[in-house]
Amino acid sequence: MDCVFCNIANGEIPSKKVYEDEKILAFHDLDPKAPVHILIIPKQHIASAWEITGENSGIISYIFEKAPQLAKELGLAGGFRLVNNCGNDGGQTVQHLHFHLLGGRSMEWPPG
Ligand code: 5GP
Ligand code: ZN
8 A cells, every 4th residue: 555645544654643533534734834734534545536426425525524623623713724635736745635724824815
C-alpha cells in the first residue's frame, strides 16, 4: 500500500489525530497553513473528488456533518474554511480524497 493517507488511516504512519470513527479520520496537517489546519479523510480509499458517485457520495455528507462539530471543538467559533483540492490544477498532492479544515485566522478570497 503506497497511499500515505491509507497508511495514516491504518496506523502505519503516525499522525496527530483529533477525531476518528469507523468511517473517517481527522488529523493535523504536517505543514499547517493556518493556526488550525486539520485534514479529514474517508478511511475508504477514494482517490479524489473525480471518483465521487451516487454509490459513495454518502461519505461527503458525513464529512460535512462532522466538520462543523470538529470546528466547534477546535475553538473555531469565528468560522472556518473547508477545502477540497482536486487534480493537478486544483493543487491536489495526495491522491486520497481529503478536506482541509482551516481556521484561527481570517481567510483571503480568492485563495490564489
Ligand atoms: P493537497 O495538496 O493534496 O490538497 O493536501 C495534502 C496535504 O497533506 C498537504 O497540506 C500536506 O501538508 C499534507 N500531508 C502530506 N503528507 C502528510 C503526512 O504524512 N502527514 C500529515 N499529517 N499530513 C501530510
Ligand atoms: Zn488511500
